Amino acid sequence: MIKILAINGSYRDDGITDQTVEALAQALVAAGAEIETILLREYPIEFCNNCRACTQQPGAEPGKCIHHDGMLELIDKIERADCYILASPTNFGSVTAIFKRFMERLAVYAYWSWDMNGPQYRKAQAPKKKALLVSSCAAPGILGRWLFGTDKQLKMTAKVTGAEIVGTLFTGMIAKEQHPKLSAGVRAKIIILAGRQV
Numbered sequence: 490m491i492k493i494l495a496i497n498g499s500y501r502d503d504g505i506t507d508q509t510v511e512a513l514a515q516a517l518v519a520a521g522a523e524i525e526t527i528l529l530r531e532y533p534i535e536f537c538n539n540c541r542a543c544t545q546q547p548g549a550e551p552g553k554c555i556h557h558d559g560m561l562e563l564i565d566k567i568e569r570a571d572c573y574i575l576a577s578p579t580n581f582g583s584v585t586a587i588f589k590r591f592m593e594r595l596a597v598y599a600y601w602s603w604d605m606n607g608p609q610y611r612k613a614q615a616p617k618k619k620a621l622l623v624s625s626c627a628a629p630g631i632l633g634r635w636l637f638g639t640d641k642q643l644k645m646t647a648k649v650t651g652a653e654i655v656g657t658l659f660t661g662m663i664a665k666e667q668h669p670k671l672s673a674g675v676r677a678k679i680i681i682l683a684g685r686q687v
């Protein structure tokens with residue numbers, strides 16, 4: 490059974506990101522997948538402090554971080570998953586701060602000893618996992634995807650964790666109501682996307 494790990498960087502309960510991830514999860518479970526959702530807003534993760542201790546050891550396994558917090562458990566879940574759903578709203582042109590904090594802790598996936606000019610991604614040679622990217626913004630979706638950094642940041646997260654992107658849901662024009670609801674059109678896209686993955 491395909492194991493899916495959803496990592497959700499939204500700040501609020503039942504916003505568009507929660508609704509999208511939830512609808513995707515339901516569709517994927519109905520198609521036979523096993524899914525676990527991590528709400529980063531409830532997860533104890535410290536900021537990366539750029540010490541690069543975790544990047545010094547070579548090899549394909551994630552490096553050891555100096556922090557002993559929820560990220561240890563989360564890395565273990567990432568390692569065991571076959572597919573990720575990476576989700577974040579667009580805030581000031583980028584993923585949310587809690588998603589970015591999570592991203593920076595993915596430094597454990599880079600081998601970058603002090604004598605190297607730049608990092609090598611540990612999972613670059615590993616068999617590829619899959620990633621579905623989810624974002625939302627006030628601007629029209631197609632524009633938001635192109636204009637903002639969110640899409641690039643979610644793609645970077647997939648690359649670093651060794652996943653190829655197999656689908657993207659970038660929902661736009663959702664910020665004119667206090668409690669926006671997922672449209673029938675997006676729900677239909679979700680069913681198609683989920684069907685293709687499992």
Ligand SMILES: Cc1cc2nc3c(=O)[nH]c(=O)nc-3n(C[C@H](O)[C@H](O)[C@H](O)COP(=O)(O)O)c2cc1C
Nearest residue numbers: 499504505506578579580581582625626627628664
């Ligand atoms: C602080 C803040 C900054 C935002 N910045 C942008 C932005 O740069 N571009 C945009 O199109 N929407 C922006 N939005 C709208 C959010 O993207 C939108 O409300 C969000 O995707 C909804 O996600 P949620 O329902 O999961 O909270 C911003 C919203 C907030 C609160």
